[in-house]
Amino acid sequence: MxxxxxxxxxxxxxxxxxxxxxxxxxxxxxxxxxxxxxxxxxxxxxxxxxxxxxxxxxxxxxxxxxxxxxxxxxxxxxxxxxxxxxxxxxxxxxxxxxxxxxxxxxxxxxxxxxxxxxxxxxxxxxxxxxxxxxxxxxxxxxxxxxxHNPIFPIYNEDLDWENDTNAETGFAKIEEGIYEIGHDSEAFSFDNEHGNHNVYLHEFEISKTLVTNSEYLEFINADGYKNFKYWLDEGWSWVTENKIEAPLYWHKIDGEWFHFTMNGLQKVNPEAVVTHVSFYEASAFAEWKKMRLPTEFEWEIASEKFNWGKRWEWTNSAYLPYPNFKKPEGAIGEYNGKFMVNQMVLRGSSCATPPNHSRKTYRNFFHTDERWQFNSIRLAK
Amino acid sequence: MxxxxxxxxxxxxxxxxxxxxxxxxxxxxxxxxxxxxxxxxxxxxxxxxxxxxxxxxxxxxxxxxxxxxxxxxxxxxxxxxxxxxxxxxxxxxxxxxxxxxxxxxxxxxxxxxxxxxxxxxxxxxxxxxxxxxxxxxxxxxxxxxxxHNPIFPIYNEDLDWENDTNAETGFAKIEEGIYEIGHDSEAFSFDNEHGNHNVYLHEFEISKTLVTNSEYLEFINADGYKNFKYWLDEGWSWVTENKIEAPLYWHKIDGEWFHFTMNGLQKVNPEAVVTHVSFYEASAFAEWKKMRLPTEFEWEIASEKFNWGKRWEWTNSAYLPYPNFKKPEGAIGEYNGKFMVNQMVLRGSSCATPPNHSRKTYRNFFHTDERWQFNSIRLAK
Amino acid sequence: MxxxxxxxxxxxxxxxxxxxxxxxxxxxxxxxxxxxxxxxxxxxxxxxxxxxxxxxxxxxxxxxxxxxxxxxxxxxxxxxxxxxxxxxxxxxxxxxxxxxxxxxxxxxxxxxxxxxxxxxxxxxxxxxxxxxxxxxxxxxxxxxxxxHNPIFPIYNEDLDWENDTNAETGFAKIEEGIYEIGHDSEAFSFDNEHGNHNVYLHEFEISKTLVTNSEYLEFINADGYKNFKYWLDEGWSWVTENKIEAPLYWHKIDGEWFHFTMNGLQKVNPEAVVTHVSFYEASAFAEWKKMRLPTEFEWEIASEKFNWGKRWEWTNSAYLPYPNFKKPEGAIGEYNGKFMVNQMVLRGSSCATPPNHSRKTYRNFFHTDERWQFNSIRLAK
Amino acid sequence: MxxxxxxxxxxxxxxxxxxxxxxxxxxxxxxxxxxxxxxxxxxxxxxxxxxxxxxxxxxxxxxxxxxxxxxxxxxxxxxxxxxxxxxxxxxxxxxxxxxxxxxxxxxxxxxxxxxxxxxxxxxxxxxxxxxxxxxxxxxxxxxxxxxHNPIFPIYNEDLDWENDTNAETGFAKIEEGIYEIGHDSEAFSFDNEHGNHNVYLHEFEISKTLVTNSEYLEFINADGYKNFKYWLDEGWSWVTENKIEAPLYWHKIDGEWFHFTMNGLQKVNPEAVVTHVSFYEASAFAEWKKMRLPTEFEWEIASEKFNWGKRWEWTNSAYLPYPNFKKPEGAIGEYNGKFMVNQMVLRGSSCATPPNHSRKTYRNFFHTDERWQFNSIRLAK
Structure with missing residues (x-):
């Protein structure tokens, strides 16, 4: 082209x-x-x-x-x-x-x-x-x-995004060692991916699947939203001040969970992957499962061992500059660098990401309470 | 009809x-x-x-x-x-x-x-x-x-409301005595006007004109917005916290005052009556002039001695029930009564009031900081 | 002296x-x-x-x-x-x-x-x-x-203020007519009481008693705090946003009402007069009783027909200047005048008022949500 | 002992x-x-x-x-x-x-x-x-x-903390390679330092000195607080919303900079190290100097090559768990782990740190706008 x-x-x-x-x-x-x-x-x-x-x-x-x-x-x-x-x-x-x-x-x-x-x-x-x-x-x-319109208009009846499911099972294991991180091909990438560099990773395992609605419902039903001990301190404040009880767009109607989808209000499908959770929720779910979120470096190295691309995946890495990060001169320099504080990195891409706009080195980032993107949870241990 | x-x-x-x-x-x-x-x-x-x-x-x-x-x-x-x-x-x-x-x-x-x-x-x-x-x-x-659109779209080029001027001059004098207040004809009126009753008024004089932009500019130029002594305590907080320096819709451009009108951005016309002022501003202007605002009862009695109908006029009366005020039964009872606290009465009507919707007993009411209605100032002493 | x-x-x-x-x-x-x-x-x-x-x-x-x-x-x-x-x-x-x-x-x-x-x-x-x-x-x-200290320290064991009761019963009736309002003796008074003037009062009845805790508990038990229809619109916002369920200092402990008094935490005495209510609560209680609060002028004229002095009494009059009110020159001029907006008048005096500091013309004033003074409710009709 | x-x-x-x-x-x-x-x-x-x-x-x-x-x-x-x-x-x-x-x-x-x-x-x-x-x-x-008392009381006339100066000059250089991070002796340490692990560091240089008041005054005088381009986006909001113009406790009096010290109000000493700056200020200063803050790992490895201990030093590392971090069971588990989000790590210790309470593995952490601790800036490149 x-x-x-x-x-x-x-x-x-x-x-x-x-x-x-x-x-x-x-x-x-x-x-x-x-x-x-x-x-x-x-x-x-x-x-x-x-x-x-x-x-x-x-x-x-x-x-x-x-x-x-x-x-x-x-x-x-x-x-x-x-x-x-x-x-x-x-x-x-x-x-x-x-x-x-x-x-x-x-x-x-x-x-x-x-x-x-x-x-x-x-x-x-x-x-x-x-x-x-x-x-x-x-x-x-x-x-x-x-x-957020009480009459829940449909965007597109043919979109079935909220029913995306996992294709694999189990965990992938990565050996301890030095790994190379960052973008180094000729193809386009953002400044925040540049500065190829080494990181030292300790042995870890990472799930080949995203957390499903069914698993997440277990967390809800185990009073996960009501027990401070799973939550980061700021997360607990967020839950209590905003009376959070479920992912964004979920509504309990006559005892049953529905959620708003691109195709209007639908019953929550237990097989599908959980979507629209904040970093706080991802972190609390992992704590409840006695596991943790991967770092962005673990994710990047392991990403060839599992399928990804349906949901952005919260990592436990803060959005910070890579070694040798260079802010471009002029207005374009405001593109990424000035946001490198108090946000967390998400890796992968989602059903809403346009074609030809994803790669394993891509660093997306959002605040810890934001959850209107199509994001989900992948566990590590 | x-x-x-x-x-x-x-x-x-x-x-x-x-x-x-x-x-x-x-x-x-x-x-x-x-x-x-x-x-x-x-x-x-x-x-x-x-x-x-x-x-x-x-x-x-x-x-x-x-x-x-x-x-x-x-x-x-x-x-x-x-x-x-x-x-x-x-x-x-x-x-x-x-x-x-x-x-x-x-x-x-x-x-x-x-x-x-x-x-x-x-x-x-x-x-x-x-x-x-x-x-x-x-x-x-x-x-x-x-x-509030930075490109200031025009609503209607043919409307000239913001150039309304006074037709009379001087003050009207009202004698001390008992006067009857409230609506008593067969024609429609709101529940808040009902309950005809007597009030005792002391002698007073009331201006036959509304304050003009020219007079108001004198107040601005005399640093009226910068001197606490003209202002009610809450008004002074409002001015300082919101950095108020002029009526709503006024913009100083290269040293000259413009205002947004139904016909787009225009120069302020000194002859026209001042519009879009809060109760706080009306009260401060009156204090600066060593006069005061009329009460709603004074206004109602004096209203036959001057022209009115181009601007709502702030009074120094709080919006409270008349003696014998009766809240209607049912939902209609929520129409007026429940707002009778912490608002001030405006009397008259404005250029934006529809035909056949004004009378001297009409009680309009707004909070003391609200100024997006077509309102103005009439002084009394 | x-x-x-x-x-x-x-x-x-x-x-x-x-x-x-x-x-x-x-x-x-x-x-x-x-x-x-x-x-x-x-x-x-x-x-x-x-x-x-x-x-x-x-x-x-x-x-x-x-x-x-x-x-x-x-x-x-x-x-x-x-x-x-x-x-x-x-x-x-x-x-x-x-x-x-x-x-x-x-x-x-x-x-x-x-x-x-x-x-x-x-x-x-x-x-x-x-x-x-x-x-x-x-x-x-x-x-x-x-x-507001969770261990509720005692100020003075000998003070029994919160057990003040009524001495009289019934209603006093006042005839329609012209009455004189304001302070005119040689004795000290504040500028806001000056400016003797006439008011026209319509016939009314005023209670010789203040509302008791027992009556107020009926209002609470009738879900008075949960039914919007008794409340001014701003009062209803105040109740719902602040989760108000009872007067200030009241605590429900194991199903029984206690309140903090000058003598520490005590059971609420049903015979005593209700204390520490906001204007919103006073107004809602009156509405529930199908009565109303008196105006400050009604109160002043009727005050010789009942006992007063144990609690400040909310009136339905906004705190506004009397006709001919004159703000003194200089700093002393800031004493009263600049507060004459968005507050309501209380009349009488309270158990906490020092000796020789009360008179029937005294105009006290507070915002509609303030209730930490010793205030109460007197009804009129 | x-x-x-x-x-x-x-x-x-x-x-x-x-x-x-x-x-x-x-x-x-x-x-x-x-x-x-x-x-x-x-x-x-x-x-x-x-x-x-x-x-x-x-x-x-x-x-x-x-x-x-x-x-x-x-x-x-x-x-x-x-x-x-x-x-x-x-x-x-x-x-x-x-x-x-x-x-x-x-x-x-x-x-x-x-x-x-x-x-x-x-x-x-x-x-x-x-x-x-x-x-x-x-x-x-x-x-x-x-x-924050306008009369600036003295805590202790004999304390001279705010006059601390640097003892060395120049930069220390660290070679690329694998380094071990974390606490591993028998002596006491907090759970957040545990989990000894390797990190890969790229070659870097780190200053042997903390930024001085004199250097920081250059930043101020070069309008550093007025130019968005040095600031993180959130930092710029913080500066403009709070009208920040200098470190905490600094006051410009008749054109000269003073600061509040443990010994009352004193002139700012140009030789002394700058104190009471937020992470945002530290980051903006580094950007202005065309350098950067070290990561906490760089700091830990380099710390034997310079003096430290007079001020906490902001790093560009977010406060996150080390690999293998384990939250202790029970209430003690709330000590550190639940704060590991949206804060930045400070390393070293300060003049206010008690004896025997510092070590090179110690991880202190504060929010990016907090600056009432005795902290300062060390640059890296």
Whole structure:
């Protein structure tokens, strides 16, 4: 595939994701960490306009001067921006105008790609991978918006993601020794995966399966949410202050557990893997099982011994720089480095991850109480 | 006009107000006290369905069982409801469906009105006055939504409300004595105006004009917002904590004052009456002028001596029950009485008040920090 | 009594109130609205130093330059001051030094009183009445501090305040007409009572008794705290958010109601008058009884027809200026006027009010959720 | 030294720390993370009563049944306890009674130590190390209490801690390779240091000096606090929301920097090492210097190549379990493990650390915004 074809393919995927939405669904921001679908579509477009077209296409005229202010996410280098919490209040530009913005930028990108695609390859790949990250957020944010509507609208009747099951059983064993970590091929990767380096791992075993709803229900039924001794201290505060009793999207109706899925409200399937748990819940479940979560290095080394890719998997590693991590110069330097504190690493990828956007060195990261991504638990010992 | 004609006319007015809106504008709830336009349209419809059709039209079938939960505002008597703060997250039912809901209810209301309009007159008048109250909120909430968009969209180029000026000058004097207060005609009025009673007023003078932007700018320029001595203690906290420096919607751009109007961002017109001030600001301005705000009783008695109707006018009266105030039985009893604490009375009506919805005995009420209504200041001494 | 004797008597009373305290009890500020006993003793002394000695005693040298910053309560006119919320963290000056401060100021006050007591009478009376107000707060703040210690220390075994009962029965009736309100004798009164004026009262009846614990228990047992329909809307939020189930200081232990008293934890006495209720609770109880609270004007006129003085009595009047209210010039002008918003008036006086500090025109005021004063409920209809 | 002598020596040290305090100083809790000195004295005593005497001394009678509730810190296993935020409101038991409690427990501990000290050695060492941890907190909490009093009381005129300087210069270099981490001697250590294990380190250099006030002032003067690009995203929020402009206890007076020290308010000494910085500040300073903080493993291995012990040193390692970390059974298991999330490791020890309470494997940990400990910055590259 040429870069130009790749560009078209990725950009089109964002719009396909939004096809089942009504105009109204594009607008709201129900909580700070969720963004309006409209905003995702515009922001990923702004990324190309700001970092590619304005820099590299001669005489490029921006679509609308206001958009840099409206659709900058967190690049302080680039100037003022709308407060994150206010994204849901910006009704204009409307959905139609955002799609026009996409078309305008795409047209100019195609011109630019004809002119000089190779010298911009690195930057373009970053822009496309950035858009792919927002594609996953689009899906999880749409699920959040629909899932917090008391009438539980269906996103897509044909999606069966929440019924994903395990294919293997048992544990894989890894020997003690020195292992190499990090990305070193020519293919695209983010700065936070760079800096190949050695780590020393002690012998460990890691499960070939993700925890299932059935296992997780045992934890619930054993009063796992009511016994402080399984929980990290902050986790226990989180559980008690927020009255948490089950994974996100679970509802107990007349004694039976249902959960909100991309296909509306459904009974919880015991065979399927548990989804939408916080790091606190993953950690408490592991403690209850008398096991632990793997570190991100254990996960990376062991990942060739099990199937992965249906759920992001919490590790017990904090999101910190690798040795020799180098923050790129300029605004792009704000991409990853400044978030390297008080978050935990998730490894793998999920049902919501777009095609060609996963590799075993990929470092995803979220706060310990966040659970609206498609994540799950893999145990180690 | 027959009741049926009145019904059509009032209901149609809500939809006319929404004509300049795009679909996206109907959705957000930027702050708790503002509701999505979509919600206003559905809620005022639900009021007729819940309190009129379900009770009085034989065999009436509700449009959608979920709507009572979604569009009940605060009637605890009627059952569970969506938390006020979450109204902006409910994207479905969409705008189109809300308009269908209105059409469905209107059609059944017309049937009912043919059957027995007279015996339901009181209830219908309440429902129509309720809708009229939401019409004013629709306009002020739309202004709030558009006015908090950094690109300042225009609602209606032909509206010139923010340029309203005074027609008279000077003060009117009222003699000491016993005066009668409250509503006593046959025409519709709310329960909070009932209970005709006497009050004793001491001699006072009241301005025939509202405070102008020019006068208010003098207060600003005299550092009125920076000197605690003009402010109530709570007002001073409000000013300092929220860094208030001018009325709502005012922006100082390159040394000059602009404000957001129904016609977009405009220069402040010095001749026009000041608008969008809180009770705290009204009180501080009066203190600075060495005058005071009138009580609601003074206002009601003096109101025949000056023009009013362009702005709600803050009084120095707390919103409390009149002697012999009687809370109606049932859910309708929640209409007014339960709000009679920690709010101040505003008298008059405004440019945003619908036709046939004002009278000198009308008691409007807001919290002391609220200023998104079209309100202003009239001084007394 | 000469002014000098009055001065000594009032000042001594503050110290007598503190006799049962240990040094540690003088220090904490458990919530914003409670001040450390040490602070009360120093602040009321600072009032004399700041407003009397510095102005009127030639060559007076302040005890300690820091104290004006430390012990100014809310007089912005006088300069910077410690934030109210930080009063409990100021361990130095210690209790001993505060008593030395009192002795120093008292000594100089006696010198001044020999020189020119009569010309300062008005100011001195204000200072002494100010100290008396803090004496009542001292007692209620001490009760709050001890009452929030899980081991419930006794303040004074001989105090039996919480067992106060009613002496009369029935209702008094007042005729419709014009009545005169406000203070007009030569004796001391606060600025908020001045401005004699007429009010028009409609016929009403007012109870000769305060509500008893027994009656209030009926309200509790009738699920009064669980039924929104008795409550103001803000009251209902207050009850549900704070999980209020009974008056302040009440604890249900093994199915029986106890309350914390000046004499430690005791069984609730059904004959005694209910105490420590918020305005919201008073209002809900009245609604449940199908009666109402009197206005402050009704109370003032009717007060000669019943006994009062054991509890502050919530009225349904907001704390607002009387006609012709005049704020004094200078810092003393901050005494009352700036609090005239969003508070309700209580009339009467309480078991904790010092001698010679009550009169029927006295206007006390608190926020609607405050209940750590010795207050109660009198019904009207 | 026998265990009994050790016990006496450690216990006496806590009381020596408190000698300069007035009774009032023992009471307040100005913020959640600071505890009243009185509480530290009682809590460390309760630890011996609860975990040693009640378990191991036959017929031991607790000093006071209420104390377990009052002075349990966070051991959920042991039962109910006072909320952390309320520690400052508990005036009784008073300081005198707390000292009596200490004497009572000490006397019984001496009896127990005669009976069976060896078999309890492990538990006793934990109790004494626990008390030593509270000794450091006692000092830093006392500094916080006095340092937030606007009159800046002196704790001890003879302490010169804030003038500590560096003794060496330059950088130490460590070769790439496998290194052993963790505690493995017979001597006491905490569970979080156990689990000896290998790590692979890449070559690095580490400074032999801590950052000085002079270097830190350069950062301040270069607008380091005003430029987002040096800061972690959360750090930048912390700086802007809290208006941070300098280390804790620093005050700019007439253009010159002072700081509160154990010896009162003093000019900042440029030669001394910078103290009281948060992890965010340490990280931003390192970024500005184009260097980084060491990991805790780098620090442990390099620690023999430089002097340390005057300040706790922030590392860029999150506080997480070592491989094979085992949580002890029972309440003691709550000691460390449950805090292993969202905190960063500090290594070394400080001027406030008691004698015999430091070693190169010691893992201290605090949240990224906490800076009231005596901590500083060591750079690596």
């Amino acid at each position: 040429t870069l130009s074809e790749q560009y078209n393919s990725v950009r089109k995927h964002s719009e396909i994701i939004c096809q089942p939405l009504k105009t109204e669904d594009f607008v709201p921001q129900p909580v700070n960490f969720v963004s309006p679908p409209k905003w995702h579509l515009a922001h990923s477009t702004w990324f190309f306009e700001q970092f590619v077209l304005k820099e590299h296409l001669p005489d490029y005229k921006v679509f609308n001067d206001d958009f840099s202010f409206l659709f900058n996410s967190y690049y302080n280098t680039v100037g003022k921006r709308v407060f994150r919490a206010d994204r849901g209040n910006i009704t204009r530009p409307g959905v139609q105008e955002v799609f026009e913005y996409r078309a305008y930028v795409d047209m100019h990108m195609q011109i630019l790609l004809q002119l000089k695609s190779e010298e911009l390859r690195e930057l373009l790949e970053l822009g496309l991978n950035h858009e792919q990250q927002h594609q996953e957020l689009l899906l999880t944010d749409i699920k959040y918006i629909l899932g | 027959t009741l049926s004609e009145q019904y059509n006319s009032v209901r149609k007015h809500s939809e006319i107000i929404c004509q300049p809106l795009k679909t996206e504008d109907f959705v957000p709830q930027p702050v708790n006290f503002v509701s999505p336009p979509k919600w206003h349209l559905a809620h005022s419809t639900w009021f007729f369905e819940q309190f009129v059709l379900k009770e009085h039209l034989p065999d009436y079938k509700v449009f959608n069982d979920d709507f009572s939960f979604l569009f009940n505002s605060y009637y605890n008597t009627v059952g569970k409801r969506v938390f006020r703060a979450d109204r902006g997250n409910i994207t479905r039912p969409g705008v189109q469906e809300v308009f269908e809901y209105r059409a469905y209810v209107d059609m059944h209301m017309q049937i009912l009105l043919q059957l027995k309009s007279e015996e339901l007159r009181e209830l219908l008048e309440l429902g129509l006055n309720h809708e009229q109250q939401h019409q004013e909120l629709l306009l002020t909430d739309i202004k709030y939504i558009l006015g | 000469t002014l000098s004797e009055q001065y000594n008597s009032v000042r001594k009373h503050s110290e007598i109130i503190c006799q049962p305290l240990k040094t540690e009890d003088f220090v904490p500020q458990p919530v914003n609205f409670v001040s450390p006993p040490k602070w009360h003793l120093a602040h009321s002394t600072w009032f004399f130093e700041q407003f009397v000695l510095k102005e009127h005693l030639p060559d007076y040298k302040v005890f300690n330059d820091d104290f004006s910053f430390l012990f100014n309560s809310y007089y912005n006119t006088v300069g910077k001051r410690v934030f109210r919320a930080d009063r409990g963290n100021i361990t130095r000056p210690g209790v001993q030094e505060v008593f030395e401060y009192r002795a120093y100021v008292d000594m100089h006050m006696q010198i001044l009183l020999q020189l020119k007591s009569e010309e300062l009478r008005e100011l001195l009376e204000l200072g002494l009445n100010h100290e008396q107000q803090h004496q009542e707060l001292l007692l209620t703040d001490i009760k709050y501090i001890l009452g | 026998t265990l009994s002598e050790q016990y006496n020596s450690v216990r006496k040290h806590s009381e020596i720390i408190c000698q300069p305090l007035k009774t009032e100083d023992f009471v307040p809790q100005p913020v959640n993370f600071v505890s009243p000195p009185k509480w530290h004295l009682a809590h460390s005593t309760w630890f011996f009563e609860q975990f040693v005497l009640k378990e191991h001394l036959p017929d031991y009678k607790v000093f006071n049944d209420d104390f377990s509730f009052l002075f349990n810190s966070y051991y959920n296993t042991v039962g109910k306890r006072v909320f952390r935020a309320d520690r400052g409101n508990i005036t009784r038991p008073g300081v005198q009674e707390v000292f009596e409690y200490r004497a009572y427990v000490d006397m019984h501990m001496q009896i127990l130590l005669q009976l069976k000290s060896e078999e309890l050695r492990e538990l006793l060492e934990l109790g004494l190390n626990h008390e030593q941890q509270h000794q450091e907190l006692l000092l830093t909490d006392i500094k916080y209490i006095l340092g």
